[in-house]
Amino acid sequence: MPPGFTESYAEARRWPGGGGRVQESAVPPERWMQQIWRHQRIHRDRLHLVDGRRIRVLHPGYWNREPGPDFTEAVLQFGDDPAVRGDVEVDRTVSGWRQHRHLGNPAYERVRLRIVWSAPATNSSPPVLALEPHLDSPLDDLAFWLDTQAPALLPGSLPGLCCAPLRELAPEQIREVVRQAAEVRLRERAATFAVRAVAAGWEQALWEGMAGALGYKHNVWPMRRLAELTPLGDAAGSGPACSVEAWEARLLGIAGFLPTELPRGPGRAQVRRLWDLWWRERDTWEGVTLPAFLWRLGGIRPANHPQRRVVLAARWRAMGALTDALDAWMRRAGSASRLAADLGAILTPPAVTEDYWIHHVTFRSETRGRRLPLLGAARVAEIALNVILPWIQARAEAAHRSDAAREAVRRFFLWPAAGDNAALRLARQRLFGEGGGPPLRSGADQQGLHQILQDFCRRAGPLCGECRFPEWIRRQGWADPNLEPGVSPSQNPGLTRPNGLPSFGESTAPR
Numbered sequence: 001m002p003p004g005f006t007e008s009y010a011e012a013r014r015w016p017g018g019g020g021r022v023q024e025s026a027v028p029p030e031r032w033m034q035q036i037w038r039h040q041r042i043h044r045d046r047l048h049l050v051d052g053r054r055i056r057v058l059h060p061g062y063w064n065r066e067p068g069p070d071f072t073e074a075v076l077q078f079g080d081d082p083a084v085r086g087d088v089e090v091d092r093t094v095s096g097w098r099q100h101r102h103l104g105n106p107a108y109e110r111v112r113l114r115i116v117w118s119a120p121a122t123n124s125s126p127p128v129l130a131l132e133p134h135l136d137s138p139l140d141d142l143a144f145w146l147d148t149q150a151p152a153l154l155p156g157s158l159p160g161l162c163c164a165p166l167r168e169l170a171p172e173q174i175r176e177v178v179r180q181a182a183e184v185r186l187r188e189r190a191a192t193f194a195v196r197a198v199a200a201g202w203e204q205a206l207w208e209g210m211a212g213a214l215g216y217k218h219n220v221w222p223m224r225r226l227a228e229l230t231p232l233g234d235a236a237g238s239g240p241a242c243s244v245e246a247w248e249a250r251l252l253g254i255a256g257f258l259p260t261e262l263p264r265g266p267g268r269a270q271v272r273r274l275w276d277l278w279w280r281e282r283d284t285w286e287g288v289t290l291p292a293f294l295w296r297l298g299g300i301r302p303a304n305h306p307q308r309r310v311v312l313a314a315r316w317r318a319m320g321a322l323t324d325a326l327d328a329w330m331r332r333a334g335s336a337s338r339l340a341a342d343l344g345a346i347l348t349p350p351a352v353t354e355d356y357w358i359h360h361v362t363f364r365s366e367t368r369g370r371r372l373p374l375l376g377a378a379r380v381a382e383i384a385l386n387v388i389l390p391w392i393q394a395r396a397e398a399a400h401r402s403d404a405a406r407e408a409v410r411r412f413f414l415w416p417a418a419g420d421n422a423a424l425r426l427a428r429q430r431l432f433g434e435g436g437g438p439p440l441r442s443g444a445d446q447q448g449l450h451q452i453l454q455d456f457c458r459r460a461g462p463l464c465g466e467c468r469f470p471e472w473i474r475r476q477g478w479a480d481p482n483l484e485p486g487v488s489p490s491q492n493p494g495l496t497r498p499n500g501l502p503s504f505g506e507s508t509a510p511r
């Protein structure tokens, strides 16, 4: 389609009143098929796979807008077999599964069902459901709705069982639930640091936590492993071998990211420079160099490529005493946004001379005109909330410095929000349904939502099976009709006290 066009003229003709009709024999666009499945616009009570077996859709799964299968966490029952949880992939035709290289791709190994438009009767694995014979309305009647309204509508399958009791609460009370969940998250992360510090020391625990945070969700473990292999205080990290370039060569070498053949283009000189350093110590690291399969690279935006994260980690190591800089930052006063900007400056070391990484994404990429930061504000917020503030709190408590511990907690709750993401959007849809609940704008609010997802939703699954979160909400007495809407639970201790159930975070969900 030409640039600037969002749909073709032929598609516009199919709009109501247009000159064309949806062709009976045409396969509709995949995005329509996704909406049909998402909203279950099919005769759900008489579904059959193309292999003849009956299929019951207990939950269609969550629509995935990121790389990977189109729907995740569906709950399906084939014939009389026990229900299974897994992913669903939508392709217009049966051959799409091979053509799109899903077969053998680890990202698709949890696919339990393939959806196509039409297919002949056949056995296949994963099993196939054809949509066309099961539509609950003619495609002609659905076409306009599928194109315009369906993508923005929340399917009835999405809100969880807690949605109804949460709707009874005033916005202040919802914020209190989320605040308590965030506090649990902070406490748990701090406890994890305290345990690791006993074995490895406080600075090493911080180094491992920060490196892990650079792994985002897919490469946490290889990044942590890099940090474990290069402990602070190790001889390799001292003396003349601790320049930025030396650390870049070392960490990229151990990570297995230094190409063994010189690439063409602008990366050639950079690889040569780093190999000049790496070859001297390569033998030292032989046997612990990370295998390529450990890194997950599929579906990662170029700017987030792990090579760039490793480069940033190398700069942190070359900086030396990061803890001194953090201690100085804790002594500084200022608004939340000022403190966030100051921490961002600490975590973004100045560029080195002729910095290759400012204008290149990886060793093989072309030169980009605009500058590419190694760290953005959203990631700084993630690192502050998940690593630095819990670590500072844990270390201060271990040293009986209660003022410093309190200040870490205060900063945690004041911190501005990090970027939105699919997990947060899903949490808001499941907990609050259409409308998304009251505004939850701080970084701690986001942490609280993540904690509820972790404690309850991930364990209970999309059907909310045996989740006790709704019961916990009801038993707080917050839905008391005599309660003034908007009253802060913290002004009424009776409301926040657990009522027969453990308080939030002493999870009641089945493990």
Ligand code: SF4
Residues within 6 Å of the ligand: 159, 160, 161, 162, 163, 430, 431, 452, 456, 457, 458, 460, 461, 463, 464, 465, 467, 468, 469, 470
């Ligand atoms: S699993 Fe629990 S917390 Fe999650 S949506 Fe369902 S009822 Fe709510």
